[in-house]
Amino acid sequence: xxxxxxxxxxxxxxxxxxxxxxxxxxxxxxxxxxxxxxxxxxxxxxxxxxxxxxxxxxxxxxxxxxxxxxxxxxxxxxxxxxxxxxxxxxxxxxxxxxxxxxxxxxxxxxxxxxxxxxxxxxxxxxxxxxxxxxxxxxxxxxxxxxxxxxxxxxxxx
Amino acid sequence: xxxxxxxxxxxxxxxxxxxxxxxxxxxxxxxxxxxxxxxxxxxxxxxxxxxxxxxxxxxxxxxxxxxxxxxxxxxxxxxxxxxxxxxxxxxxxxxxxxxxxxxxxxxxxxxxxxxxxxxxxxxxxxxxxxxxxxxxxxxxxxxxxxxxxxxxxxxxxxxxxxxxxxxxxxxxxxxxxxxxxxxxxxxxxxxxxxxxxxxxxxxxxxxxxxxxxxxxxxx
Numbered sequence: 461x462x463x464x465x466x467x468x469x470x471x472x473x474x475x476x477x478x479x480x481x482x483x484x485x486x487x488x489x490x491x492x493x494x495x496x497x498x499x500x501x502x503x504x505x506x507x508x509x510x511x512x513x514x515x516x517x518x519x520x521x522x523x524x525x526x527x528x529x530x531x532x533x534x535x536x537x538x539x540x541x542x543x544x545x546x547x548x549x550x551x552x553x554x555x556x557x558x559x560x561x562x563x564x565x566x567x568x569x570x571x572x573x574x575x576x577x578x579x580x581x582x583x584x585x586x587x588x589x590x591x592x593x594x595x596x597x598x599x600x601x602x603x604x605x606x607x608x609x610x611x612x613x614x615x616x617x
Numbered sequence: 618x619x620x621x622x623x624x625x626x627x628x629x630x631x632x633x634x635x636x637x638x639x640x641x642x643x644x645x646x647x648x649x650x651x652x653x654x655x656x657x658x659x660x661x662x663x664x665x666x667x668x669x670x671x672x673x674x675x676x677x678x679x680x681x682x683x684x685x686x687x688x689x690x691x692x693x694x695x696x697x698x699x700x701x702x703x704x705x706x707x708x709x710x711x712x713x714x715x716x717x718x719x720x721x722x723x724x725x726x727x728x729x730x731x732x733x734x735x736x737x738x739x740x741x742x743x744x745x746x747x748x749x750x751x752x753x754x755x756x757x758x759x760x761x762x763x764x765x766x767x768x769x770x771x772x773x774x775x776x777x778x779x780x781x782x783x784x785x786x787x788x789x790x791x792x793x794x795x796x797x798x799x800x801x802x803x804x805x806x807x808x809x810x811x812x813x814x815x816x817x818x819x820x821x822x823x824x825x826x827x828x829x830x831x832x833x834x835x836x
Binding site for chain 2: 528529530551552553555556557559560563564576578579581582585586
């Protein structure tokens with residue numbers, strides 16, 4: 461799905477610039493994947509040690525620093541970003557950085573990892589697309605279970 | 618109307634005391650158990666032990682739009698998050714927060730969150746002091762090992778030079794009053810400048826004259 465969009469963008473010779481905040485398990489994979497499929501990526505992380513976990517063939521940039529501080533986002537060229545993805549383990553931090561990105565740096569697309577399900581609504585209300593691992597997991601379970609039920613009842617007929 | 622104070626250690630205590638004395642209903646939320654236990658004994662307020670960043674905890678407070686929410690958490694991002702929660706879910710109109718990093722003011726302003734810029738307040742207070750020290754250090758750098766010395770003199774209210782004009786002191790050659798720090802201003806003195814208690818005088822003199830200088834200004 462994403463790759464089709466990327467192919468289209470490649471045809472018009474446009475490279476999306478993405479900033480990924482947080483180099484934890486999620487941020488790391490997201491940054492590596494986006495860089496692999498051809499996006500310009502900068503990953504912002506305050507701990508240099510965490511950055512060493514990036515794969516060797518990661519072709520993007522890194523910015524060391526706390527993304528809640530303006531000069532760090534400036535160094536990451538936030539004003540040029542097409543997409544901001546916040547992936548730290550702390551919802552208030554993700555929310556704060558997301559809104560600095562959208563309201564102050566004018567980034568139109570902001571995606572955020574939301575750890576606690578109860579916080580999803582606040583993110584969505586503020587124009588941030590929220591990704592809640594727990595909700596995704598529950599939805600997936602639900603779908604698999606319903607499919608299983610359908611199969612079972614189908615067989616029973 | 619009630620006042621809800623979230624976070625903080627000592628500030629909420631004195632704040633709550635004043636508010637209670639003026640007849641306001643005060644709620645205090647903190648995730649530090651010891652503080653909560655202490656305040657539940659000493660303050661006539663509703664003490665809620667829990668994380669103010671959690672909507673579940675906030676839901677217990679019965680917050681209403683005309684309540685005042687005061688945020689004293691140690692991080693701007695935490696205060697911002699709670700401010701937005703109470704605005705969105707309980708339509709609170711008045712939110713006041715500590716602001717550590719003043720560059721974040723624009724974001725808080727955007728959402729109509731009032732800020733107390735702690736860092737700026739402290740800076741405003743120490744800036745004159747820093748300036749005074751900078752001046753002394755700068756002159757010292759230039760003067761040291763070149764036969765001159767810099768003295769700083771605090772003028773007390775009972776000092777013999779207080780309320781006198783500089784020319785009355787009959788300062789000999791080789792001693793210069795380079796500046797007077799008065800409150801937050803640095804004055805360039807003239808002969809008719811009157812020295813006042815609480816002034817700080819900055820003197821430059823030759824090393825031989827430093828003893829004479831002490832005698833004039835101190836004894």
